[in-house]
Amino acid sequence: xxxxxxxxxxxxxxxxxxxxxxxxxxxxxxxxxxxxxxxxxxxxxxxxxxxxxxxxxxxxxxxxxxxxxxxxxxxxxxxxxxxxxxxxxxxxxxxxxxxxxxxxxxxxxxxxxxxxxxxxxxxxxxxxxxxxxxxxxxxxxxxxxxxxxxxxxxxxxxxxxxxxxxxxxxxxxxxxxxxxxxxxxxxxxxxxxxxxxxxxxxxxxxxxxxxxxxxxxxxxxxxxxxxxxxxxxxxxxxxxxxxxxxxxxxxxxxxxxxxxxxxxxxxxxxxxxxxxxxxxxxxxxxxxxxxxxxxxxxxxxxxxxxxxxxxxxxxxxxxxxxxxxxxxxxxxxxxxxxxxxxxxxxxxxxxxxxxxxxxxxxxxxxxxxxxxxxxxxxxxxxxxxxxxxxxxxxxxxxxxxxxxxxxxxxxxxxxxxxxxxxxxxxxxxxxxxxxxxxxxxx
Numbered sequence: 001x002x003x004x005x006x007x008x009x010x011x012x013x014x015x016x017x018x019x020x021x022x023x024x025x026x027x028x029x030x031x032x033x034x035x036x037x038x039x040x041x042x043x044x045x046x047x048x049x050x051x052x053x054x055x056x057x058x059x060x061x062x063x064x065x066x067x068x069x070x071x072x073x074x075x076x077x078x079x080x081x082x083x084x085x086x087x088x089x090x091x092x093x094x095x096x097x098x099x100x101x102x103x104x105x106x107x108x109x110x111x112x113x114x115x116x117x118x119x120x121x122x123x124x125x126x127x128x129x130x131x132x133x134x135x136x137x138x139x140x141x142x143x144x145x146x147x148x149x150x151x152x153x154x155x156x157x158x159x160x161x162x163x164x165x166x167x168x169x170x171x172x173x174x175x176x177x178x179x180x181x182x183x184x185x186x187x188x189x190x191x192x193x194x195x196x197x198x199x200x201x202x203x204x205x206x207x208x209x210x211x212x213x214x215x216x217x218x219x220x221x222x223x224x225x226x227x228x229x230x231x232x233x234x235x236x237x238x239x240x241x242x243x244x245x246x247x248x249x250x251x252x253x254x255x256x257x258x259x260x261x262x263x264x265x266x267x268x269x270x271x272x273x274x275x276x277x278x279x280x281x282x283x284x285x286x287x288x289x290x291x292x293x294x295x296x297x298x299x300x301x302x303x304x305x306x307x308x309x310x311x312x313x314x315x316x317x318x319x320x321x322x323x324x325x326x327x328x329x330x331x332x333x334x335x336x337x338x339x340x341x342x343x344x345x346x347x348x349x350x351x352x353x354x355x356x357x358x359x360x361x362x363x364x365x366x367x368x369x370x371x372x373x374x375x376x377x378x379x380x381x382x383x384x385x386x387x388x389x390x391x392x393x394x395x396x397x398x399x400x401x402x403x404x405x406x407x408x409x410x411x412x413x414x415x416x417x418x419x420x421x422x423x424x425x426x427x428x429x430x431x432x433x434x435x436x437x438x439x440x441x442x
Contacts, residue, residue, distance in 0.1 A: 019052055019053050019054050020052075020053040020054070020090040020091055021053070021054055021056040021087065021088065021089045021090050021091075022048050022053050022054065022055055022056060022089065022090070022091050022092070022093050023055075023056060023057045023058065023059060023080065023083055023084055023087070023089045023091075023092045023093070024041050024044055024045060024048075024055055024057070024058040024059070024092075024093055024095065025058070025059050025060070025061075025072065025080065025092055025093070025094045025095065025096075026038070026040055026041045026044075026058065026059075026060045026061075026094075026095045026096070027060070027061050027062075027063055027066065027071060027072060027094075027095075027096050028060065028061070028062040028063070029063060029064070029065065029066070030063075030064050030065070034060070034062070037060055037095070038060075039304075039305065039308070040095045040272070041058050041060070041095055043271075043272065044093065044095045044117060044120070045058075047117070047120045047121065047124065048093060048120055050124050050244065051120055051123045051124050051127070053090075053091070056087045056089050057083055057087055057089070059076070059079065059080055059083060061073065061076050066096070066102075067102075068101075068102075069101070069102065069105050070102060070105055070106055070109065071094060071096060071098055071102045071106070077106070077109050077110070080092060080110065081109065081110050081111070084110060084111075084112060089112065090112065090113070091112060091113040091114070091115060092106070092110060092112065092113070092114050092115070093114075093115045093116065093117070093119075093120060094114070094115070094116045094117065095116075095117050096116065096117070097116050097117065097118055097273075098114070098115075098116040100148045100149040100151075103115075103116070103149065104149075104151060117273060117275075118145060118275040118277070119145070121244075121271070121274070121275055121278065122138070122141060122142050122145060122275070122278070124244050125138045125141070125244060125278065126138050126139075126142065128244055130248065131248045132196070133193070133196045133200075133248070133285070134248050134285075136189050136192050136193050136196070137193065137278075137281040137282050137285065138281070139185075139189060140186060140189040140190065140193065140281045141275065141277040141278045141280070141281040141282075143182050143185055143186050143189070144186065144277045144280075144281075145275070145277055146182065147179065147182050147183070147186075150175055150178055150179055150182070151175070193281075200285075212253070212261055212262055212263045212398070212418065213260075213262045213263070213293040213294070213373060213377070213418055214262070214263050214265065214288070214291065214292045214293050214294075215254070215262045215263065215264050215265070215292065215293065215294045215295075215296060215369070215373075216264075216265045216267060216288055216289045216292035216294075216295055216296070216325075217229060217264065217265065217266050217267060217295075217296045217298060218267055218270070218289055218295050218296070218297055218298070218313060218317065218322075219269065219270065219297055219298035219299060219300075219309075219313060220269060220270055220271065220298075220299065220300060220303075220309040220312060220313055221244050221269025221270065221271050222244075222269065222300065223269065223298045223299055223300040223309065223332055224298055224300065224332040224333060224356045224357070225266050225267070225269065225298045226250075226266055227332075227356040227357055228296075228298055228330070228332065228354075228356040229250065229252065229264060229266040230356075231356045231357075231359050231362060232254055232264065232362065232366070233252035233253070233254050233264060235250055235252045235266070244268070244269055244271075248268075248285075249265055249266060249267050249268070249285055249288055250265065250266045251263055251264070251265040251266075252264050252265075256366055256369060256370040256373065257366055257367050257370045258370055258400055259400070260370070260373070260399060260400045260416075262293075262373065264296075265288055265292075267285070267286065267288065267289060268282060268285065268286070270312060270313045270316045271312065272308065272312040273312075274312075274316055279316065279319055279320065283320060286320045286322075287320070289317065289320060289322040289325065290320055290321045290322040290325065292322070292325050293325075293326070293373070293376065293418075294325070294326050294327075294328060294369070294372060294373060294376070295317070295322065295325050295326065295327045295328065296328050296330055296369070297310070297313060297327050297328065297329045297330065298330050298332050299329060299330065299331050299332065299344075300332060300333055301331035301332055301333050301334050301336070301337055301341045301344055301353060302333040302336040302337060306331070306344065310329070326372065326376055328350070328351075328368070328369060328372050329348050329350070329351035329352075330351065330352055330353075330354060330365060331344045331345065331348075331351060331352070331353040331354070332354055332355065332356050333355060333356075333357070334353040334354055334355050334360065334361060335355035335357070335358045335360060336355075337353075340353060341353025341354075350368075352364055352365050352368050374400065374416055377399075377400075377416040377417070377418070378416070378417075379402055379414055379415070379416055380414070380415055380416070380417050380422050380429060381412065381413070381414050381429070381430040382395065382412075382413045382414075382415070382425060382428040382429055382430060383407065383408070383410045383411070383412055383413075383428055383430055384410060384411045384413060384428050385409075385410050385411075386409065386410065386411065388428075391425065391428060392411065392413070394421075394424075394425065395413055395415050395417070395421075395425070398417060398418070398421045399415045399416050399417035399418070399421060400415060400416045401413060401414070401415045402414040402415055402416065412430075
C-alpha cells in the first residue's frame, strides 16, 4: 500500500527495500565559513541516515552567490555528474535550499534525482507523524513544497484521487489538473487543521482553568527532550537516539520541590534551517511554547557546537512569537563530558547540566526550576474567613503559600498564584493599591 504522505511529496528519498547512496553537496556563500558548511553537511548526513539512506560522497564549493540555473557552477555540475557515475549514486542532496528551476535543471544535467535539505526533513517528518493532526500538518507542508515544483510529464503522485469527467476545462493540461487537485487538498487540510486547532485551544483553556503554570520543553532535535520528560514524569514517551523521533506534543503534571504543581509539555525538536513551511504547518502545535510561563531549553551538551544549537532554537522561537517567554537552559548528556558540563554552566549563567538518561542532576534542575517559577510569579495577599477551609485548601493546592497569619478574625495568606487562580479567588484578594481592602466585598 502506498504512503500518501510520500506521494504528496512526489519524490521519495527512501526506497524501503534498500538504502540509497547519496552524494551531499554544500556551498559556502559570502559571509559564511568552510567550517560552517562542513558542520551543515555533517548534520545533513545524520538527516539522510535517519531517513534511511547512506552518504556515499560529498562535494563542496565556495561562491559569492548561488548560480541561478544550478546553484553550483556549470563546471561543478560536470564534476558532480562524474562523481555520481563513479560511485553509482542514486540521488544528490543539497544542504542549501533549491528553487524549483534549479532542481529541475540539476536533474536533467545529472540524470538522477536532486533534492534539498527541506525535502529530506519532510521525508523524516512523514515517517514519524502518527496522530491525525501530525499527519495533516506534514501532508500540508509537503503539498506546499511540491506545488511550485510541478512540471509537465511529472508523475501525479497525490494522496487524493481526482480528475475525470466534469473536472477538466477545455484544453486543460494535466499540469493544470494536478495543480488544481493540490490546491483543493491544501484547502481541505487547512480547514481540518483549523478544526483540530479549536479542539487544542479548548484543551488548553481547560488546563489554564486548573490554575497550573505551564512549563514547555524546547530544544534542538535529539537533544534529549523526550528523555528528560520521561525522567521527570515517567511519561513513557518514545525516546530514541535519532533526529525527530517524536513530533506530537505530550503534557504531564509535575510536582516541583515545595509541592507546587506545573504542567510540563514536550514539543517537536528544532533544527538549523527548519523549513518555513513546516513552521507554518506546525504553528498550532508550537503555540504551546508562546503561551508558556517558562521554557526549559534543552541543549545537547556533548555537541561540538552547542552555541549553534541554542541560536537555531532561539531563531525558531522568535518566528513563532515565543522569544519573550522566560528561558531556563539545561545542558543534557553531561555524563558524556569530562567536566560534566561545568564549563558550559559557567558560560551560560543560571543554566544547569544534567544527564536525563542516567538521571543525574535532576534534583538540582527541579530546585532551580522551582526558584525560577517563584521569581516570575507574583505574591498575592488574601483575607480568608476562618470557616472557609475550602479556600485555604485551594490556595495550598494551586500555588505556593509564602506566609499565613491571623488578622481581624480572618486568615491573612500570602501566596504565589497563577493569574487564573487569582481571578477565581478575587473575592478574597487584597488590593494593596487601595489601602489593603478587598477587591470585591460582594
